[in-house]
Amino acid sequence: MLAEERVERVPVLEVLKRQPKQVALTALLRMPEQAPGYIVGTFIFTCGTTVLGASRDFLLTALLVQTVLGFLWVTVSGHLSDRIGRKNMYIIGCVFVAVFGFIYFALLDPKIPTLIFIAVALSLIPIMTMYGPKAALIAESFSRRLRYSGIPLGYQLASIIAGGPSPFYRDGALRHLSFEPADRALYRRLRRYRYRFDGATDGLHEQGHLGGVRQNPGARSSDSRLVDGERLQAL
Numbered sequence: 001m002l003a004e005e006r007v008e009r010v011p012v013l014e015v016l017k018r019q020p021k022q023v024a025l026t027a028l029l030r031m032p033e034q035a036p037g038y039i040v041g042t043f044i045f046t047c048g049t050t051v052l053g054a055s056r057d058f059l060l061t062a063l064l065v066q067t068v069l070g071f072l073w074v075t076v077s078g079h080l081s082d083r084i085g086r087k088n089m090y091i092i093g094c095v096f097v098a099v100f101g102f103i104y105f106a107l108l109d110p111k112i113p114t115l116i117f118i119a120v121a122l123s124l125i126p127i128m129t130m131y132g133p134k135a136a137l138i139a140e141s142f143s144r145r146l147r148y149s150g151i152p153l154g155y156q157l158a159s160i161i162a163g164g165p166s167p168f169y170r171d172g173a174l175r176h177l178s179f180e181p182a183d184r185a186l187y188r189r190l191r192r193y194r195y196r197f198d199g200a201t202d203g204l205h206e207q208g209h210l211g212g213v214r215q216n217p218g219a220r221s222s223d224s225r226l227v228d229g230e231r232l233q234a235l
Contacts, residue, residue: 011149015142019150022141026154029138032094033130034158036101040066040123048120052111062120070124077132086137093130100126 015023041063048054081089100123107119142150 011146012153015146015150015153019142019146022150023154023157026138026141026151027157027160029090029134030155030158032097033127033134036097037124037127040104040120040127044120044123047108048116052108052116054113054116058113058117059120062117065117065121066124069121070128073125074128074132077129078136079132081133081136086133086140089133090130090137093126093133096126096129 044063045056045059048059049056077089077093104119104123107115138151138154139147
């Protein structure tokens with residue numbers, strides 16, 4: 001494409017001009033996959049502990065099983081989409097999610113631990129039925145010249161209508177807006193006890209929590225940082 005001078009100078013504008021339908025469809029395409037994902041992956045903690053009376057450890061175990069089963073099934077659904085087509089596989093996933101939604105809450109409603117575990121453990125499989133072919137389906141919807149601009153436009157646009165911003169960008173914003181001021185305040189408090197906790201502050205620097213704050217030039221060994229961290233937890 002470079003040799004033929006077919007690279008677009010302003011690809012974002014070009015994709016909105018030439019393929020706006022594909023951008024909109026990409027955003028809508030993610031709704032049946034992303035919105036239920038928030039329910040079965042995060043909402044279940046609130047529902048499970050407050051309504052169903054389950055413990056967080058019980059729900060976490062079920063979610064771990066859910067993740068393993070989803071990880072295994074997403075590769076199968078992607079492979080099947082190579083055989084029966086991306087669109088057909090995605091439609092099957094949409095129907096699967098629609099039907100499983102009724103089964104999911106029917107299993108949760110009796111508040112029986114075994115049924116709750118089964119419902120949570122299996123709840124990612126219908127979503128992964130769509131997730132497997134989704135990347136290829138979206139990519140193949142755009143022309144080669146506009147693919148790398150069309151995909152992120154539609155993908156992030158879906159975050160507005162299907163459950164909030166993409167986790168990558170959302171978590172990054174939270175780290176910047178919420179945690180950094182707290183870390184700076186903690187840094188100032190720790191510096192008052194520098195003779196005991198230099199290792200703990202160095203550990204915060206290494207984890208990237210104290211960006212923009214000058215690190216103590218007297219670095220200490222990892223063993224010293226571990227001891228200081230344990231002292232900090234004791235306090």
